[in-house]
Amino acid sequence: MKRTETPLIPRPEGLYCPEGDFHIDPVRPVARALITHGHADHARAGHGAVLATRQTLDIMALRYGADFAGAWQVAEGVTVIGGVRAQFHPAGHVLGSAQIALHTRGGRITVTGDYTRSPNPACAPWEPVPCDILVTEATFALPVFRHPDPTTEIARLLASLKAFPERAHLVGAYALGKAQRVIMLLREAGYDAPIYIHGALQKLCDYHIAEGVALGDLRPATVARGKKGDFAGAIVLAPPSAFAATWAQRFPDPVICFASGWMMVRARARQRGVELPLVISDHVDWPQLTQTITELDPAETWVTHGREEAILRWCALEGRAARPLRLVGYEDEPE
Amino acid sequence: MISAFAHLLERLAFSPQRNAKRAHLAGYFRARPDPERGLALAALTGDLDLRAVTASLLKGLVAERVDAELFALSYDFVGDLAETIALIWPGEGTAREVALADLVAELQETRKADLPARIAARLDQMDPSERYAYLKLATGGLRVGVSARLARQAVADLSGLDLAEIEEIWHGLSPPYSELFAWAEGGAKPVSAARAPFRPVMLATLMDREGLRALAPGEFLAEWKWDGIRVQAVAESGTCRLYSRTGDDISAAFPDVIAAMEFEGAVDGELLVRRGAEVAPFNDLQTRLGRKAVSRKLLDSHPAALRLYDVLIWNGKDQRARPLAERRAVLERFVELLDPNRVDISPLLPFEDWDALAALRADPPEAVIEGVMIKHRASPYLGGRIKGHWFKWKRDPMLVDAVLLYAQRGHGKRSGYYSDFTFGMWDGDQLVPVGKAYFGFTDAELRDLDRFVRNNTVERFGPVRAVAPTRVVEVAFEGLNRSTRHKSGVAMRFPRISRLRDDKPAAEADHLSALLALLPDG
Ligand SMILES: [Zn+2]
Ligand SMILES: [Zn+2]
Numbered sequence: 001m002k003r004t005e006t007p008l009i010p011r012p013e014g015l016y017c018p019e020g021d022f023h024i025d026p027v028r029p030v031a032r033a034l035i036t037h038g039h040a041d042h043a044r045a046g047h048g049a050v051l052a053t054r055q056t057l058d059i060m061a062l063r064y065g066a067d068f069a070g071a072w073q074v075a076e077g078v079t080v081i082g083g084v085r086a087q088f089h090p091a092g093h094v095l096g097s098a099q100i101a102l103h104t105r106g107g108r109i110t111v112t113g114d115y116t117r118s119p120n121p122a123c124a125p126w127e128p129v130p131c132d133i134l135v136t137e138a139t140f141a142l143p144v145f146r147h148p149d150p151t152t153e154i155a156r157l158l159a160s161l162k163a164f165p166e167r168a169h170l171v172g173a174y175a176l177g178k179a180q181r182v183i184m185l186l187r188e189a190g191y192d193a194p195i196y197i198h199g200a201l202q203k204l205c206d207y208h209i210a211e212g213v214a215l216g217d218l219r220p221a222t223v224a225r226g227k228k229g230d231f232a233g234a235i236v237l238a239p240p241s242a243f244a245a246t247w248a249q250r251f252p253d254p255v256i257c258f259a260s261g262w263m264m265v266r267a268r269a270r271q272r273g274v275e276l277p278l279v280i281s282d283h284v285d286w287p288q289l290t291q292t293i294t295e296l297d298p299a300e301t302w303v304t305h306g307r308e309e310a311i312l313r314w315c316a317l318e319g320r321a322a323r324p325l326r327l328v329g330y331e332d333e334p335e
Numbered sequence: 336m337i338s339a340f341a342h343l344l345e346r347l348a349f350s351p352q353r354n355a356k357r358a359h360l361a362g363y364f365r366a367r368p369d370p371e372r373g374l375a376l377a378a379l380t381g382d383l384d385l386r387a388v389t390a391s392l393l394k395g396l397v398a399e400r401v402d403a404e405l406f407a408l409s410y411d412f413v414g415d416l417a418e419t420i421a422l423i424w425p426g427e428g429t430a431r432e433v434a435l436a437d438l439v440a441e442l443q444e445t446r447k448a449d450l451p452a453r454i455a456a457r458l459d460q461m462d463p464s465e466r467y468a469y470l471k472l473a474t475g476g477l478r479v480g481v482s483a484r485l486a487r488q489a490v491a492d493l494s495g496l497d498l499a500e501i502e503e504i505w506h507g508l509s510p511p512y513s514e515l516f517a518w519a520e521g522g523a524k525p526v527s528a529a530r531a532p533f534r535p536v537m538l539a540t541l542m543d544r545e546g547l548r549a550l551a552p553g554e555f556l557a558e559w560k561w562d563g564i565r566v567q568a569v570a571e572s573g574t575c576r577l578y579s580r581t582g583d584d585i586s587a588a589f590p591d592v593i594a595a596m597e598f599e600g601a602v603d604g605e606l607l608v609r610r611g612a613e614v615a616p617f618n619d620l621q622t623r624l625g626r627k628a629v630s631r632k633l634l635d636s637h638p639a640a641l642r643l644y645d646v647l648i649w650n651g652k653d654q655r656a657r658p659l660a661e662r663r664a665v666l667e668r669f670v671e672l673l674d675p676n677r678v679d680i681s682p683l684l685p686f687e688d689w690d691a692l693a694a695l696r697a698d699p700p701e702a703v704i705e706g707v708m709i710k711h712r713a714s715p716y717l718g719g720r721i722k723g724h725w726f727k728w729k730r731d732p733m734l735v736d737a738v739l740l741y742a743q744r745g746h747g748k749r750s751g752y753y754s755d756f757t758f759g760m761w762d763g764d765q766l767v768p769v770g771k772a773y774f775g776f777t778d779a780e781l782r783d784l785d786r787f788v789r790n791n792t793v794e795r796f797g798p799v800r801a802v803a804p805t806r807v808v809e810v811a812f813e814g815l816n817r818s819t820r821h822k823s824g825v826a827m828r829f830p831r832i833s834r835l836r837d838d839k840p841a842a843e844a845d846h847l848s849a850l851l852a853l854l855p856d857g
Binding site: 142143144145146262264265266267268269270271272273274275276277307310313314317328329331 | 349401405409413414418422480751752778789
């Protein structure tokens with residue numbers, strides 16, 4: 001690898017590539033942005049021009065309206081920006097999510113965005129992209145995070161439904177990705193009753209269906225006043241923010257469930273008043289993260305956001321070069 | 336089986352409501368055999384006597400398997416030692432069932448030198464949830480949001496026994512409580528073996544100006560609310576014991592008080608450090624607490640005393656069903672006979688109406704008074720916090736606006752979030768740290784503050800992050816002491832973040848001089 005200059009620089013507005021004069025997942029409006037996926041903290045409105053996968057562009061338009069950016073382009077094959085060759089590869093995280101591979105004068109760089117190596121039927125699986133510099137997320141980068149098989153978590157939800165048939169099961173799940181993941185896992189487990197969804201999930205569920213992701217019978221979780229009994233024994237999905245609102249009070253003695261990788265840690269579940277924590281993650285856990293670094297064997301590993309101290313330590317123990325980028329503005333739990 | 340106990344702990348951890356916890360406990364006690372359920376009960380009430388498995392022993396075991404720094408980072412995030420080890424321990428377990436009784440016996444009987452290897456072998460067998468339960472058991476601090484009282488309540492629920500009846504004989508029982516469970520399932524009541532037992536303490540509910548309007552002043556007695564610790568002093572058939580309000584026997588730390596208990600009965604009052612007529616600040620009492628033995632010197636410099644306000648048993652006769660006014664008359668008569676340096680009575684406050692009481696509350700004669708107690712003249716003495724009889728009307732908290740300076744991840748309920756804050760006030764153009772707070776905010780405010788810390792870190796010192804000094808918070812606290820250990824020269828009592836003052840720029844936070852002006856002696 002020839003290193004004439006630093007190919008990527010962390011800046012307050014996001015990760016900047018001087019050679020191509022663009023940012024990746026910037027948190028403030030910039031002239032040119034490459035965007036890995038549609039989560040609100042990675043994909044923001046107001047950029048001059050956006051390069052992303054077709055599905056990520058669609059999701060941004062759904063979220064922010066058709067004028068979410070000055071101009072946009074679908075990432076297909078190799079795009080040359082300045083002197084930099086950029087190519088998008090699947091990340092397995094959510095529908096449309098991608099890793100971005102850059103060929104710069106400073107070497108081959110893979111920016112993972114958010115990613116997981118666990119199978120996710122909503123999108124193409126993560127694939128290894130060889131590189132000199134791996135720029136990875138570290139959301140769950142602590143050795144305590146070994147996420148279980150999500151089918152066992154769904155089995156616990158179905159068991160609870162059986163044990164408390166008079167109670168509604170309210171499942172907190174983020175609108176993009178996690179909600180559809182939970183629905184698909186339920187369908188795979190043979191649950192074919194209607195699933196009720198909060199209004200905030202409607203657009204993105206419709207979009208998944210339009211993209212060929214089968215979700216079965218979905219119905220709006222609207223209820224007429226005084227008809228609490230309607231949702232007894234039903235599964236209702238809502239974004240976690242809905243639980244703080246009076247919205248949740250309309251259901252009969254609800255079992256509050258939350259689908260998130262954080263649910264491994266008891267205090268996290270208790271802080272949210274969760275009665276049934278479901279450990280379902282769309283990020284790499286510790287074994288997957290360390291496996292990825294080992295397999296790609298990059299000359300350097302850079303860490304974007306999350307719990308960077310632990311993975312830096314692991315790299316040091318393994319004799320691998322690594323550095324934190326300390327990017328700010330990314331949420332642990334995007335809504 | 337450890338798996339059943341692990342399952343119980345999991346359900347308790349995730350049931351926010353007391354009633355749900357109570358039902359889970361009762362369900363477990365009903366389903367599981369002796370001695371497992373009794374050992375579980377002892378673990379929950381803190382009565383299981385195991386060889387202390389120390390945090391350092393466990394850390395040593397983990398250190399052989401996981402890099403120390405990776406472990407420290409994980410522990411910092413998870414916030415609970417047992418949980419961190421349970422999650423980080425390599426392997427998935429062998430799914431072999433182990434009886435709780437075998438684990439308890441092993442922990443009690445294994446030679447100290449062999450203990451680490453035994454524990455490691457057990458951890459290898461278990462899955463993460465069982466490891467957690469086992470480690471909680473072994474270290475003795477379950478802290479699963481269940482009080483000893485709630486655990487006993489669930490035993491009472493098995494056949495509708497009265498909790499007070501169980502509490503009365505509790506201190507005479509021992510694990511695995513087979514006779515207790517037999518009684519709770521319809522058998523004979525165990526004979527109380529305890530001498531000078533603890534009786535459930537009557538607790539007050541919070542009152543404010545608004546709520547008083549509905550009450551007739553003539554029906555109530557009022558006293559100062561002393562800033563000591565609530566105790567029950569029991570002297571029966573030659574045995575004298577001093578209990579904390581939760582029933583812990585603290586006699587060993589207070590031989591001076593024990594020696595002065597020359598009566599036959601059980602009384603309720605405040606434990607204070609008192610030099611003649613002058614009651615010392617709470618700090619002085621704190622130096623006497625938690626000791627197994629007390630030096631002559633400390634007894635002389637920090638003499639402890641009782642200030643009584645109620646009587647439960649007098650000369651073998653139970654007074655608890657009688658109205659407070661009558662119990663008070665009994666108390667007044669017998670305090671006369673005791674050493675006035677060690678035992679006195681908490682005086683009644685004269686007041687015609689609530690305005691008069693409010694005036695007294697606003698200007699207490701001593702700094703160690705933290706409000707007033709208001710008690711119904713007719714109230715019987717009832718264990719627990721029963722509404723409508725006793726009220727506490729606390730002094731208003733003191734308030735200052737301060738700037739967040741440092742943050743650290745919290746433990747327990749708030750673990751994983753930056754929730755332990757150091758805040759500062761202006762001294763000239765410098766911000767001086769004046770205290771630490773780790774509660775008072777709502778869960779939503781906590782997530783907001785956590786995000787603020789992560790996005791505004793300017794420096795890191797190990798686990799501590801310095802943040803940009805831009806965020807103003809209102810800090811409420813109960814009192815102020817001079818302190819040589821703090822840079823600011825003062826220490827707050829019970830400081831908490833009562834409000835986020837995002838309407839205020841940091842320049843408008845309060846000055847240290849405003850805080851110093853609140854010191855009791857100016
Ligand atoms: Zn994401
Ligand atoms: Zn992210």
